Amino acid sequence: MASTSSSIVFDDIFTTDDIDKDGKKFDRVSRLYARSKNYGMTLTLDYNTELLLMANGDSFALALASSLSRDGGAPTADGEDGEDKDRDVWRPDGKGRRGLEEDYDYVMYGKVYKFDTGSSDTVTAYASFGGLLLSITGSFRHLTSVVLGDPIYVLLRK
Numbered sequence: 001m002a003s004t005s006s007s008i009v010f011d012d013i014f015t016t017d018d019i020d021k022d023g024k025k026f027d028r029v030s031r032l033y034a035r036s037k038n039y040g041m042t043l044t045l046d047y048n049t050e051l052l053l054m055a056n057g058d059s060f061a062l063a064l065a066s067s068l069s070r071d072g073g074a075p076t077a078d079g080e081d082g083e084d085k086d087r088d089v090w091r092p093d094g095k096g097r098r099g100l101e102e103d104y105d106y107v108m109y110g111k112v113y114k115f116d117t118g119s120s121d122t123v124t125a126y127a128s129f130g131g132l133l134l135s136i137t138g139s140f141r142h143l144t145s146v147v148l149g150d151p152i153y154v155l156l157r158k
Helices: 082-088
Strands: 008-019 029-036 042-048 059-065 106-117 122-129 132-139 151-157
Touching: 106 132, 122 151
Parallel strands: none
Antiparallel strands: 008 029, 008 059, 029 042, 042 132, 059 151, 106 122, 106 151, 122 132
8 A cells, every 4th residue: 555645545466357347338448357365355446547548467566545745744844724735736838747647557546435334344436537436445554545435547558
C-alpha cells in the first residue's frame, strides 16, 4: 500500500483474466476482469480501447489516487492549503507541475459512487469515470482510504 504522505490510496499489480466476457457493447470501450497479485482483489474496469491496448494474461500496475499531486496535497511552507496548490498539477498545455500522471500510461478522473459491504471483511468500491465504470472487491483493510463521494483518479501502467 501507499505511504500516508502520498495521494495514492491503493496500488497493486493486476493480471487480466478476461476481456469483454459478456460480449462487446461499445466500439471503443472494453471491460476487463482482473485479479491482483498481492492483495487478492478482483477488479472490473471499463476502458477506452483506442488509448489502452490490453489482452488476456497482461499484467499491469493500477493505482487509485485522491489527487495527481505527488506530495499528497500537504500544506506548503508558506502555509497554503494543499488543495489550492494542487489546482494546476495537470494542464493540457504542459505548463503545470509534474504529477502522478507522468508515471502512468492511462489516467481517468471520476467519483466513488457506491460502497458495498459483503461477507465479514470483504467490501466492493464502485467508481464512475464519465460512464466508464470500475468495481474493486477485496478486504476492507486495503480500501480504507477509498471514501464514498470522493473524487478519485485511476492510473494504469503496463
